[in-house]
Amino acid sequence: MAALRAVTSYLRxxxxxxxxxxxxxxxxxxxxxxxTSVASLSVGGGLCAIPFRxxxxxxxxxxxxxxxxxxxxxxxxxxxxxxxxLIDAITDYSKAVHTLIALQRRYLDSLGxxxxxxxxxxxxxxxxxxxxxxxxxxxCKRFELTWITAVKLCETAxxxxxxxxxxxxxxxxxxxxxxxxxxxxxxxxxxxDADKKLAETKVMEVERMAQYAASLQNTNEEEEVPEAYLRxx
Numbered sequence: 001m002a003a004l005r006a007v008t009s010y011l012r013x014x015x016x017x018x019x020x021x022x023x024x025x026x027x028x029x030x031x032x033x034x035x036t037s038v039a040s041l042s043v044g045g046g047l048c049a050i051p052f053r054x055x056x057x058x059x060x061x062x063x064x065x066x067x068x069x070x071x072x073x074x075x076x077x078x079x080x081x082x083x084x085x086l087i088d089a090i091t092d093y094s095k096a097v098h099t100l101i102a103l104q105r106r107y108l109d110s111l112g113x114x115x116x117x118x119x120x121x122x123x124x125x126x127x128x129x130x131x132x133x134x135x136x137x138x139x140c141k142r143f144e145l146t147w148i149t150a151v152k153l154c155e156t157a158x159x160x161x162x163x164x165x166x167x168x169x170x171x172x173x174x175x176x177x178x179x180x181x182x183x184x185x186x187x188x189x190x191x192x193d194a195d196k197k198l199a200e201t202k203v204m205e206v207e208r209m210a211q212y213a214a215s216l217q218n219t220n221e222e223e224e225v226p227e228a229y230l231r232x233x
Contacts, residue, residue, distance in 0.1 A: 061165065068161040072173040075150070075157040082150040083180040086143040090187045093136035097194040100129045101201045108208045112215075140191075147184065151177055 103126050107119075114122070154173050162170035 064164045065161075065166045065169075068157075068164040068166040069169040072154075072157045072161050072166070072169040075154040076173050076176045079147075079150040079154050079176060079180055082143065082147040083183060086140070086147045086184060087187050089136070089140045089143045090184075090191045093133070093140050094187075094190045094194040096129070096133045096136045097191075097198050100126070100133050101194075101197055103129055104201050104205060108205060111208060111212045147180075151180070 103122070107122050107126065110122075154177050158170045158173045158177070161167075161173065
């Protein structure tokens, strides 16, 4: 209400000034000043956030193009941040997976050589590292969803910019999408390689554990044979 009263008072002032100015000897000059003031009031009232001095030269087309360019700029910034977050998340996940692989292989190489206490200690470390891998994987999925949303937003902004006539802005944001896609593809290859090696390590773990269990069973059977002969004697 206060803003409305202020605008009303200002308009009354303009009307009074107009009667005085238009009665002068140079009405054309004063009409230009008066109309510029009214345009400035309209802009200040929230119709458009454009500097006052440019109002006379703006059309609807130019305003739409400007708005489309702002949208593409904002979308590109969102995509840039989402891409950086996703790349860092995938990198951290890959490092966590490689650490887990190293721990598991070290444990497999030490089968039969560890005391129960040492075996329990290394298993606790492996369990914690598996939890770390799971957490990093969840983070990757979360940032991947954000990144996909950013890509879709940029695609929509690019289409809107092209439709409005802001071809340069449209081309720029599409280029940004391609660059982001290339960067994410590269880091995802590292992640896929880490997952492949982890799967190979799991297969190796199953085979080694089976061999170790079989060797223990054979050892126990060999130890039981003399006892059987002793009982027969």
